[in-house]
Amino acid sequence: MTSTRGSVPAPDTSPLPARPRLIATDLDGTLLHDDKSVSDRTIAALERAEEAGIEVFFVTGRPARWMDVVSAHVHGHGMAICANGAAVVDLHSGGKLLTARPLDRAVALDVVGALRDAAPGTTFAVEQTTGINYEPTYPAFVQDPGATIATAEKLLRSDGTDDGAPVLKLLAHHPELTPDGFLALARTVAGDRATLTRSSPTALLEISGLGVSKASTLALCCAERSISSDEVVAFGDMPNDLEMLTWAGTSYAMGNAHPDVLAAASGRTVTNNEDGVAVVIEQILARL
Template sequence: MTSATDPQAVAPVPRLIATDLDGTLLRDDTSVSERTVAALAAAEEAGIEVFYVTGRPARWMHVVSAYVHGHGLAICANGAAVVDLRNGGRLVTVHPLERRTALDVVLALRAATPGVVFGVETTEGFHHEPAYPRIHAHDPGMIVAVAEKLLECPPGAGPGSGAQVVKLLAHHPSLAPDAFLSLARDAAGGLASLTRSSPSALVEISAPGVSKASTLARCCAERGISAAEVVAFGDMPNDVEMLTWAGTSYAMGNAHPDVVAAASGRTVANNEDGVAVVIERILRERAEGAR
């Protein structure tokens, strides 16, 4: 594994930077440092596109909406949505979790992990069961009696009708986060994509095959950008596929062990501007190579 100070750590001619937000680009107080803002602007000024790739829903992208430069698009909900940050977070593309599949996942997890509670992120907002914790007090969502009722298709309606399910969330009040993810994957991994990004026992569930990596790969293909031309950053298990796919990838100094194992390099922690450290090196090496 290389580090941010290793001469071989950075791809020679990157065309796109893909960065996670929480625990990666953002400091722990969810701010973006002046150093990082300057590095992002300098990268796009140099012709390197920047993509924010996050587990956050589009509704929570205000933290970086002021820093979009050349494009304004972001990948949200672990790859389930592409949004236009310049147009109020408008959904451009959705890779939905079919309601029938989401319902099957709920039933499987209820049987395997008693005590689990659910939240459902749809294209019309967030809904959750009464016992679901208010992890984000600023975004309480709408309470539903049980997730099963929300996920049932209305009589006579097709599986694609109504609001689309962007992401299903499952929370367990007592299991350890990694243990819960492992149990959830054993119970429902054949039905959907399961991952986690929270410090609590919160599993995030998307349609089969949907991940940060799958949607980033599509977006790059549309732009004629190969995986070898991408530099990616992340800190939690929901970043693993993206870091494995990218030609050059960095685990943050505060990263989960699975992320450290998946990445090709490592930088300093989010509170130390680890993303900016690498971007600055990329631009410095490009400038030196042009002389």
């Protein structure tokens, strides 16, 4: 998601590897404009990168079913990392699940209990490989009208209230706490059991299995291709991108990024609405 901070242009001295082999980019607030479109400039840059032999990975918190915004712009392998690293999917096959790194249901129930105690008023949604279900008072997903509505405890107990499909992540929403405050509190009470992060401008947390992140799944995918972190250029804007940006040899925070992302990345580009990813890709290609 994007924020309202001012943009900072990418200078000519931005850090760039001599010959990158892979570009890993977040989507919302990063590659996509605020209206969720992909600009012609960005489409052209992605295509030129692949033609130059640089693989492009979309690495996002989105589920596979919400990848239609970029599925037409995937070349080469067609793979994408979704749900903050909990799923690897093939966009050439309509989002077919290739790998899942699920959240254990018993652990998810423990986290639900801990957050209910620490932050009364928290409501939950359960993202599975088959779709999302959520509690009656959780903000409704207009893109998913067929969701099951029940308490998180019922949704997680595999007692006939769902299809028993693997849980990719748990979502926790609070109507009053600040986004960063809610994340800090949640990590204090449950950070030893799961990976907790956020990508929304609201107090909405994304909870995955312990050790599951964009970075850890990207590292596994790169290892399969004998690609080192030094050969990766990554882009992001929100806290769920932090591990990926610090793992990659070269990383860029968008001009609209969260302050923690701006501090962690090795470089900075312009905002998502100014095609900040395309700007850097063009610089990379010009230097090859």
